[in-house]
Amino acid sequence: MSEPALQLDGVVKSFSQAGRDLPVLRGLDLDLRPGEMVALLGPSGSGKSTLLHICGLLDRPDGGAIRIAGQEAQSLGDNERTRLRREHIGFVYQYHHLLPEFSALENLVVPQMIAGLSRREATVRALKLLETVGLSERTDHRPARLSGGEQQRVAIARALINAPRLLLADEPTGNLDPHTADAVFDLLVKLVRGAGLAALLATHNYELAARMDRVVRLEEGVLVEGPPAE
Numbered sequence: 001m002s003e004p005a006l007q008l009d010g011v012v013k014s015f016s017q018a019g020r021d022l023p024v025l026r027g028l029d030l031d032l033r034p035g036e037m038v039a040l041l042g043p044s045g046s047g048k049s050t051l052l053h054i055c056g057l058l059d060r061p062d063g064g065a066i067r068i069a070g071q072e073a074q075s076l077g078d079n080e081r082t083r084l085r086r087e088h089i090g091f092v093y094q095y096h097h098l099l100p101e102f103s104a105l106e107n108l109v110v111p112q113m114i115a116g117l118s119r120r121e122a123t124v125r126a127l128k129l130l131e132t133v134g135l136s137e138r139t140d141h142r143p144a145r146l147s148g149g150e151q152q153r154v155a156i157a158r159a160l161i162n163a164p165r166l167l168l169a170d171e172p173t174g175n176l177d178p179h180t181a182d183a184v185f186d187l188l189v190k191l192v193r194g195a196g197l198a199a200l201l202a203t204h205n206y207e208l209a210a211r212m213d214r215v216v217r218l219e220e221g222v223l224v225e226g227p228p229a230e
């Protein structure tokens, strides 16, 4: 048995708003096995983005433990957390968050070069992945010259380019029209399944959630298994 891709134990997070402490996560436990795709439901403001940022090591909880691929992340310093994130985690946002001054290709080359690959090696891999996501004709386009669906395809490719173990996606198709959203979501599922990744995907779409292995939902600061009752 390999270790969970992601493990949360008693994760707690509050924000201070208008001088008051607002508890958002009140003690969350979650295990994601390798290859498991889990949908994260919950109304707007319930803490989905907060949870994903904590899982992605983009934010720190106030208490509790996080393990990424078996490695305890909570006690690590900033540099080690960054290294762990680059090595193991891909993140897809609702808005693409691509570098606006760079082409689709460069957006995939840069993170690989940061990870230590040569430009030549990084370019070969990036072109291959852009072909897989159906963007061979768009490699030199900057994000502003791509459609919303194409931008998200690049964002998905970027999240996967360094072969992470865990994909985190925050309403990855929430900004797209229904038809495009379906196509992009199909692609995301295909790539995640193909690579055997664990994934945690926040979504408002119950139909998409039903296609995952498991559904969890955020309710009043805790995680509950399964979709909500009607």
Ligand code: ADP
Binding pocket: 015, 016, 017, 024, 042, 043, 044, 045, 046, 047, 048, 049, 050, 051
């Ligand atoms: P969701 O993604 O489910 O819509 P969020 O995680 O974005 O929910 O937000 C959960 C709650 O935490 C909201 O009440 C939001 O206002 C609050 N919140 C999120 N980020 C911050 C922040 N940086 N500072 C203060 N409050 C925040």
Ligand code: MG
Binding pocket: 048, 049, 050, 170
């Ligand atoms: Mg959110």
